Amino acid sequence: MTVLFPSVAAFDAALSDLPGPDRAAQDAAAARQGQLTKPAGSLGRLEDIAIFVAGWQGLARPRLEQGRAIIFAGNHGVTAQGVSAFPASVTAQMVANFQAGGAAINALTGAAGLDLRVVPIDLDRPTEDFSVMPAMSVEHCLAALNIGAAQVEPGLDLIVLGEMGIGNSTAAAALCARSFGESAAAWAGPGTGVHGEGLAHKIAVIDRALALHRDAPLSPFETLRHVGGREIAAIAGAVLRARQLGVPVVLDGFICCAALAPLAAHYPAITDHCIAGHVSAEPGHAHLLARLKLDPLLSLGMRLGEGSGAAVATSVIRAALAAHDEMATFAEASVSTSK
Ligand SMILES: Cc1cc2ncn([C@H]3O[C@H](COP(=O)(O)O)[C@@H](O)[C@H]3O)c2cc1C
Numbered sequence: 054m055t056v057l058f059p060s061v062a063a064f065d066a067a068l069s070d071l072p073g074p075d076r077a078a079q080d081a082a083a084a085r086q087g088q089l090t091k092p093a094g095s096l097g098r099l100e101d102i103a104i105f106v107a108g109w110q111g112l113a114r115p116r117l118e119q120g121r122a123i124i125f126a127g128n129h130g131v132t133a134q135g136v137s138a139f140p141a142s143v144t145a146q147m148v149a150n151f152q153a154g155g156a157a158i159n160a161l162t163g164a165a166g167l168d169l170r171v172v173p174i175d176l177d178r179p180t181e182d183f184s185v186m187p188a189m190s191v192e193h194c195l196a197a198l199n200i201g202a203a204q205v206e207p208g209l210d211l212i213v214l215g216e217m218g219i220g221n222s223t224a225a226a227a228l229c230a231r232s233f234g235e236s237a238a239a240w241a242g243p244g245t246g247v248h249g250e251g252l253a254h255k256i257a258v259i260d261r262a263l264a265l266h267r268d269a270p271l272s273p274f275e276t277l278r279h280v281g282g283r284e285i286a287a288i289a290g291a292v293l294r295a296r297q298l299g300v301p302v303v304l305d306g307f308i309c310c311a312a313l314a315p316l317a318a319h320y321p322a323i324t325d326h327c328i329a330g331h332v333s334a335e336p337g338h339a340h341l342l343a344r345l346k347l348d349p350l351l352s353l354g355m356r357l358g359e360g361s362g363a364a365v366a367t368s369v370i371r372a373a374l375a376a377h378d379e380m381a382t383f384a385e386a387s388v389s390t391s392k
């Protein structure tokens with residue numbers, strides 16, 4: 054495997070050197086939108102999506118032939134604190150389900166015309182319990198980042214990111230609290246179904262972890278390493294690599310987006326090539342999207358993870374690109390323009 058970020062310094066250097074979109078392609082796409090046979094602006098956000106994808110792909114007529122959903126999976130030591138409604142063994146069982154084709158994400162990527170890659174990361178080696186010690190060593194966190202980055206290859210038109218990891222809604226809330234401040238209560242939610250006293254306990258575990266790691270550096274890497282997880286670090290690595298390669302990213306729910314919280318706190322432009330596929334029902338997600346300055350495409354009351362909301366949103370993106378590419382211009386169709 055090519056190691057794209059061989060050191061923490063290389064990861065930081067990449068974050069401080071984020072490429073922008075191709076303005077010429079973006080302008081050409083905007084000009085084309087103005088010539089298509091419709092009143093200006095009448096396709097609403099579909100127009101913005103086509104222009105956005107054009108800018109990142111560097112193509113006036115962007116495409117979605119090679120779309121890949123990448124689902125990273127990892128296990129979490131913090132499950133020892135009783136923070137999930139499900140046992141940690143479900144992570145590996147769901148990975149087997151993904152591989153057998155029986156999960157929601159299999160059906161939804163099929164419906165959206167996306168390839169699906171499942172990337173389990175050291176499932177038999179959970180992270181440490183971050184309420185007691187850092188979740189990962191520098192070496193383990195960097196390895197996970199690089200596993201994520203390596204999944205994004207030149208030539209992909211778009212990637213959809215997702216995660217599987219029992220206990221990771223606890224890690225996600227801790228990442229948000231550490232990155233953006235506010236107490237755990239502002240970020241933690243039910244995850245798989247933790248309510249009442251269970252949720253209060255989950256919040257207390259996160260608060261304890263935040264206090265424990267209070268003096269650790271607040272850099273993106275150190276926050277990912279202290280309270281993140283392998284699948285979460287992999288998502289961060291994939292988003293950064295996608296940026297370097299001009300591949301637009303569709304983000305999923307609370308946990309997927311929380312992978313970017315430590316990066317965005319220092320480098321807010323990290324989300325510029327990302328579309329928030331949906332806003333999930335996990336209460337922290339809407340709050341996080343506001344911090345990431347992302348406006349979700351869909352709001353369907355979903356709260357699954359696995360990349361499911363992002364996969365559904367891809368059908369909207371596909372529709373936007375189809376209209377952009379296939380519609381006739383006023384000149385081609387001999388339709389009169391506005392007076
Ligand atoms: C069967 C099953 C399938 C899932 N697919 C995604 N998740 C979601 O739930 C987990 C996060 O919630 P918590 O922090 O409460 O454990 C993650 O694995 C997430 O992807 C699932 C959870 C379950 C039980």
Ligand SMILES: O=C(O)c1cccnc1
Nearest residue numbers: 244306307333356357358
């Ligand atoms: O917002 C999500 O993606 C989510 C919410 C709860 C559990 N798993 C994922």
